[in-house]
Amino acid sequence: MQPEEFIRQVQLLTGSEVKGQDQIDRESLAAILRDDGTPIDCSHLNELLLLVHKDRVEGPFFDHFFGRGCTVGRLPDCIAGFQKAALQLYGNFVFAYRTLSRIRDRREFSEKTAPIRKNPKSELGRFQKRQKKLLEIDLISRELTPFVGYISVRDIPVDLRSCEFLLTAVGAADPGAAWDQYVSLVEEMSNPEERPPLLEIVSNYRLHEPEANLSKFRTFLEQSFDTLSARKQEVQLVRARATKNQDTYLTWDHMDVYFATSMRKAWEYKDLYDFIERLMSADEFKDLDLRYFDPTQAYTDNRINKGLVEALMLKRAYCTVYSVQDTDTLGKDSELASTLAQGKPVIAFIPEVSVNERICQLAGEDPVTILERLRFVLYADEQMAQRLNDEEYGLVDYVQNALADYGSKRIWLSIPDPNAAAKLREDLGEDLVSFCRIIARAEKAIYDKRAQTLKDAHPLALQVNLATGVANGVLVVRTIAACAALLRRIVLSDMEFALEEMAGMWLLRERISGCVYRVVTNDRKLNNCFWNFYLR
Amino acid sequence: MPSDTKLILKRAVRTERWEHQERGDYNLDRFDQEFRDRLYSDRGREVLRAQSQALDGRNGERNG
Numbered sequence: 001m002q003p004e005e006f007i008r009q010v011q012l013l014t015g016s017e018v019k020g021q022d023q024i025d026r027e028s029l030a031a032i033l034r035d036d037g038t039p040i041d042c043s044h045l046n047e048l049l050l051l052v053h054k055d056r057v058e059g060p061f062f063d064h065f066f067g068r069g070c071t072v073g074r075l076p077d078c079i080a081g082f083q084k085a086a087l088q089l090y091g092n093f094v095f096a097y098r099t100l101s102r103i104r105d106r107r108e109f110s111e112k113t114a115p116i117r118k119n120p121k122s123e124l125g126r127f128q129k130r131q132k133k134l135l136e137i138d139l140i141s142r143e144l145t146p147f148v149g150y151i152s153v154r155d156i157p158v159d160l161r162s163c164e165f166l167l168t169a170v171g172a173a174d175p176g177a178a179w180d181q182y183v184s185l186v187e188e189m190s191n192p193e194e195r196p197p198l199l200e201i202v203s204n205y206r207l208h209e210p211e212a213n214l215s216k217f218r219t220f221l222e223q224s225f226d227t228l229s230a231r232k233q234e235v236q237l238v239r240a241r242a243t244k245n246q247d248t249y250l251t252w253d254h255m256d257v258y259f260a261t262s263m264r265k266a267w268e269y270k271d272l273y274d275f276i277e278r279l280m281s282a283d284e285f286k287d288l289d290l291r292y293f294d295p296t297q298a299y300t301d302n303r304i305n306k307g308l309v310e311a312l313m314l315k316r317a318y319c320t321v322y323s324v325q326d327t328d329t330l331g332k333d334s335e336l337a338s339t340l341a342q343g344k345p346v347i348a349f350i351p352e353v354s355v356n357e358r359i360c361q362l363a364g365e366d367p368v369t370i371l372e373r374l375r376f377v378l379y380a381d382e383q384m385a386q387r388l389n390d391e392e393y394g395l396v397d398y399v400q401n402a403l404a405d406y407g408s409k410r411i412w413l414s415i416p417d418p419n420a421a422a423k424l425r426e427d428l429g430e431d432l433v434s435f436c437r438i439i440a441r442a443e444k445a446i447y448d449k450r451a452q453t454l455k456d457a458h459p460l461a462l463q464v465n466l467a468t469g470v471a472n473g474v475l476v477v478r479t480i481a482a483c484a485a486l487l488r489r490i491v492l493s494d495m496e497f498a499l500e501e502m503a504g505m506w507l508l509r510e511r512i513s514g515c516v517y518r519v520v521t522n523d524r525k526l527n528n529c530f531w532n533f534y535l536r
Numbered sequence: 537m538p539s540d541t542k543l544i545l546k547r548a549v550r551t552e553r554w555e556h557q558e559r560g561d562y563n564l565d566r567f568d569q570e571f572r573d574r575l576y577s578d579r580g581r582e583v584l585r586a587q588s589q590a591l592d593g594r595n596g597e598r599n600g
Contacts, residue, residue, distance in 0.1 A: 157564060168584050169580075169583075188579050191580075236564065
């Protein structure tokens with residue numbers, strides 16, 4: 001190794017310039033460093049450090065970062081190992097060197113470096129030795145998960161009470177009354193603000209049953225009332241189960257993973273259920289029995305308590321998996337920020353959309369859901385409509401009209417009509433497939449852009465552990481397989497990093513996601529101001 | 537933005553109504569009750585009350 005290279009390496013080790021270089025005895029340095037195979041022990045390194053005007057190191061530091069087999073040629077690798085540790089522990093090379101190199105007591109050194117010294121095999125053993133849970137979650141099936149939502153279930157009481165109203169009006173009508181007399185009665189008995197949807201139910205029923213009279217309508221309403229009452233009861237039962245699940249989550253002695261998401265529409269619950277189910281059943285977790293908070297399985301009947309429960313879960317979980325959807329929301333973005341601010345890892349899962357597979361999924365969904373998905377992509381990608389050519393625009397216009405028409409002609413919002421949906425699919429045929437292709441392509445564009453933004457562009461994809469000042473970057477993955485592999489490495493403290501220098505900045509890049517996880521900036525002013533508020 | 541794009545964006549699936557508004561209270565029974573109260577005019581409430589009383593009366597006779 002040449003003296004100049006050694007001086008450069010020492011600067012990397014200490015995080016500061018080597019001053020007084022004109023007084024360095026380069027000839028002696030060259031003689032010591034001539035042979036890369038020359039062994040270097042702690043006293044050799046200290047003599048070399050003093051030759052270039054730097055502070056010496058104590059035994060625990062040398063043993064951990066350089067070790068017995070150290071040679072002149074291995075010094076750069078050992079110093080890179082120190083840099084990786086410094087990036088993870090302190091986010092600051094100068095402070096890391098000053099702190100760790102001066103520790104004489106081996107136990108104290110072990111304690112200070114404990115977070116990066118965890119052995120994945122021991123961690124695996126720790127998971128395997130953990131006791132089974134006393135209480136398991138009462139798993140709520142995919143189709144019922146929207147019932148734990150706050151907004152997604154309101155259609156049920158809305159339909160139920162509208163049905164009750166219309167039945168009351170039927171009861172008040174003269175026997176054998178005509179439809180126009182009944183409509184007048186509905187108008188008289190209803191609050192003007194709520195009148196249009198009530199009249200819409202009547203007209204939609206008459207559209208479906210043009211020959212029906214009021215007596216037949218009464219029978220229809222009585223049957224609907226029973227169905228809707230049963231559905232409301234089912235919601236209450238699911239919520240009771242989800243409330244119990246919430247209590248179970250609160251009592252678990254371990255909590256490993258938190259799933260951050262935002263769900264309003266029924267399909268958002270089902271999408272998240274599918275993601276969690278596929279991820280957590282991966283082979284990577286078969287031997288771990290991970291405990292995770294699944295928001296599709298929990299319910300709190302109060303926004304204040306809900307916020308507090310989620311805050312507690314974020315504190316307890318070892319890491320957060322952030323499910324990136326079509327739109328950003330305050331809730332899940334806060335959960336991401338809260339996790340990073342605690343210095344814990346965040347995996348952002350952004351699905352890699354396969355357009356052809358997605359077309360099949362979309363085409364099989366309820367027509368109203370397909371239309372809602374179009375609304376979401378239009379909201380998330382304002383360029384979408386402008387990218388459509390004339391033919392595509394005409395198709396979108398035509399199909400969305402047909403879907404909207406289907407939606408507006410439903411009698412009840414909360415009781416699906418599979419026959420009508422099948423007929424619409426048949427009528428639309430290939431046009432529906434083309435429509436779904438346009439949505440799938442837009443979803444792909446949205447997710448690709450979000451991944452790129454979070455990976456390479458957004459300043460807040462890298463936040464700071466508020467207790468230590470160490471930068472903490474979001475880890476973006478695009479497939480369930482990558483998500484499972486990374487999550488396993490996170491919980492077993494087995495993450496792998498590459499050390500990179502980029503225009504004078506030092507980055508620690510996580511290997512599976514390819515994302516920046518830790519950084520040290522080269523901006524002197526920022527460094528000085530920043531660390532004055534964290535390390536003093 | 538071209539006018540046709542605006543057209544697509546403007547077309548809402550459903551008109552925003554009282555029941556879609558954000559609430560801090562997630563109690564479904566309370567929502568149910570409040571929505572029920574909103575549906576009826578004064579005349580409608582009278583009819584509802586009369587029908588409920590008649591129903592209670594018939595049930596009372598049957599039980600008595």
